[in-house]
Amino acid sequence: MKTLAIIGSGELGMQIANFAIQDNHYQKVVFFDDFETSSEKSGYEVLGGTEKIEQAFEDKKFDELMIGIGYNHLEKRKEIYLKYSTNIPFGKVVHSTTIQDSSSKILDGTVIYPGTILDKNVVISENCLLNLGCIIAHDSKIGGHSFFAPGVKIAGFVTTGEKCFLGINSTIIDNKNITNDVKLGGNTTVTKDLEESGTYVGSPARKIK
Numbered sequence: 493m494k495t496l497a498i499i500g501s502g503e504l505g506m507q508i509a510n511f512a513i514q515d516n517h518y519q520k521v522v523f524f525d526d527f528e529t530s531s532e533k534s535g536y537e538v539l540g541g542t543e544k545i546e547q548a549f550e551d552k553k554f555d556e557l558m559i560g561i562g563y564n565h566l567e568k569r570k571e572i573y574l575k576y577s578t579n580i581p582f583g584k585v586v587h588s589t590t591i592q593d594s595s596s597k598i599l600d601g602t603v604i605y606p607g608t609i610l611d612k613n614v615v616i617s618e619n620c621l622l623n624l625g626c627i628i629a630h631d632s633k634i635g636g637h638s639f640f641a642p643g644v645k646i647a648g649f650v651t652t653g654e655k656c657f658l659g660i661n662s663t664i665i666d667n668k669n670i671t672n673d674v675k676l677g678g679n680t681t682v683t684k685d686l687e688e689s690g691t692y693v694g695s696p697a698r699k700i701k
Contacts, residue, residue, distance in 0.1 A: 495500075495519070495520040496520070496553050496585075497539070497558070498558050498560045499561065499572060502562075505651075506534060506536075508558060508585060509521040509536060513586050518585075520535060521642045522537045522554055523538045523560075524543070524545055525538055525695065526656045533601075539553060545576060556583030558582060558601060558701040559573060562639070563641075566638070566655040566657065571620060573636075573637065573687075579660075582601035582619070586604040587607075587608070589606045589607055591635075596614070596673075598610070598616045599618040599620075600619075603620075603621065611630040611648070614630065614634075615633055617637075617638070618626070618637070620637065621638075621640065622640045622644070624642040629635070629650075630648045633651045639654060640658040641657075642661075643659050643660055644661070645664075648667070649666055650668050650669070653670055653671045654663070654672045655672055655673050656670060656675070656676075657675045659677045659678040662679040664682040668685055668686075670682065671687055671689055672688035674686050674689060674690065677693035679695065680694060680695065681694075681695035
């Protein structure tokens with residue numbers, strides 16, 4: 493029996509658990525959560541806080557690890573991944589409805605929600621989350637620890653940096669480069685390279701902070 497451990501038992505963690513079990517990626521899910529005092533939540537076992545992860549892995553209480561922390565804490569997602577990935581294998585949940593070209597790559601720790609399309613030579617780096625119905629066109633690369641809301645559309649030959657959050661229905665046209673730590677508001681359209689970290693909104697995208 494293959495067991496997935498998820499850090500964070502909030503709504504995002506529960507969504508990942510649901511996909512992991514219902515889509516037959518894992519047979520069991522357990523949680524670690526620094527803010528949950530109960531040993532059980534929504535029918536899943538909570539093994540304690542993050543300080544118990546390494547011992548629990550040594551005790552074979554789980555096989556692979558994932559992070560269920562949302563887009564407001566992307567730096568924390570990266571920090572946790574780097575802390576544990578050298579000694580503990582990270583899992584991967586790619587929903588069975590994903591259309592994935594055989595040349596594309598999805599690195600460990602990543603969750604792909606239903607209805608996503610990954611075209612030729614796409615690379616989704618480590619510890620990313622792509623929500624419902626994202627479309628990533630050919631030869632685009634998504635930087636690690638990034639988080640995409642539903643309906644994100646990225647054209648060909650786009651590169652996004654690490655820890656980027658792309659809001660619902662945001663769009664990046666072809667041949668554009670996005671630096672690290674960029675946040676796009678919902679329905680934002682990127683028509684030129686974004687070389688400064690910050691928050692962008694509108695069509696075309698403009699920096700607001």
